[in-house]
Amino acid sequence: MKPVITVREYARLTTDKITEPTLDLAQVSVSAFDWLCKLNATFSNAGAALVQLENRCLLKLDNYVGVLETPCGTRLEILPKHFEREDCIKQSRVLLRRMIQVSLDLPTREVGAADLQNFDAPLSEWVMGRFLLALDHLIKRGLRFDYQRVEEEQRFLRGQLDGVKQMRQPPGRQHHFQIRHDIYLPDRPENRLLKFALDEVCKATKDAGNWRLAHELRRVLLEVPRSRNVQQDFNQWSSERLMAHYVPVKPWCELIIKQKIPLAVAGEWHGMSLLFPMEKLFERYVAASLDKDLLQDARLKTQAHTEYLCQHKGKNFFQLRPDLMVLHQNKSWVLDTKWKRLNSSGEDKSYGLKQSDFYQLFAYGHKYLAGEGELVLVYPRRSAFDAPLQVFEFAPELKLWVLPFDMERGVLLGAPEGFPLHSQQLQSSEQSA
Known part of the structure; x- marks a missing residue:
């Protein structure tokens, strides 16, 4: 089982042995420590700072919250520094999820107040779980298919005969027909993106329930190809009336594929990592709350x-x-x-x-x-x-x-x-x- 380390903003991480870890001080492996230092270099080049290196074996986190997963498998959960008690992990997770939901205007149909209080798991598993529930609901209502034009050679007539290509057939192949016809397929931009996000969840989830549901849904989407151009497919996501049942799953899909995260880890390692600048998240949370009031x-x-x-x-x-x-x-x-x-x-x-x-x-x-x-x-x-x-x-x-x-x-x-x-x-x- 890969280790999960839970801390909060401005916590210190060290490679030295700690007898009693807290939300403000925790021990990480040497490989995770080195990876965080390298990651911070890329953040600093972009004008931000993920950590502050205090000495060769101690670093201090900045004001980012969310989940980081290192290549060695260490999962670092960073919670808001809002509650003053040490035993506030569950409340901090609830607060962070509420802020993300309100700030990014995520659907809350499946997530009631009781669910938020009872679902005690790291943020990334919660995000993946919400995506899977929304995708499961969509599949039960039915995937949207589209007609795709296919041009092929067959030994039987189907659809429309391509007269020009047929006349150009060499001698001895007149019994092969050059035909054009339409096939009703689920190969649409929306479905390709859902397949892409689902594949990411299947690789990243460690929760037994999420893993089981993800692989069940994966079997249903076997015929759907994975998106090869994520940005282009998002631009082509249809908002027509017949696609209304796709609306609830889209924000979760964007969240999984990291198209709507204020700041996300990018590079050679593509673990399930979601980072939010706490100042920006607080600003959007206040704005969304005021707008409703x-x-x-x-x-x-x-x-x-x-x-x-x-x-x-x-x-x-x-x-x-x-x-x-x-x-x-x-x-x-x-x-x-x-x-x-x-x-x-x-x-x-x-x-x-x-x-x-x-x-x-x-x-x-x-x-x-x-x-x-x-x-x-x-x-x-x-x-x-x-x-x-x-x-x-x-x-x-x-x-x-x-x-x-x-x-x-x-x-x-x-x-x-x-x-x-x-x-x-x-x-x-x-x-x-």
């Missing part, structure tokens, strides 16, 4: 990019891209998400806030709100930060709110008055009552 006439914009910090020689310089903008009637709010732990207990006078973030929000306020309005910094809620901080004033007309976001419920807490949330109206009515 907004009033009907409110609108959410992500990654607005219409304003620039300054102009030089008639050209715009330094584009400003706030994470989120909420528009309601004639008012706008600019929001920025930060995956960081704040402490409002008073031990730190700055609460753990960064001055550079305030400079950034100040620029957003002047360029997107014309110097008048409300800005919001969103941080994950925790026991030391469970209520909004007192408002910060850049000017009497420009204010900044620092608000906690409830990760378990997906709700923004303490939004300013007038912010167009259903939950905000509910809280106001409860307080007035």
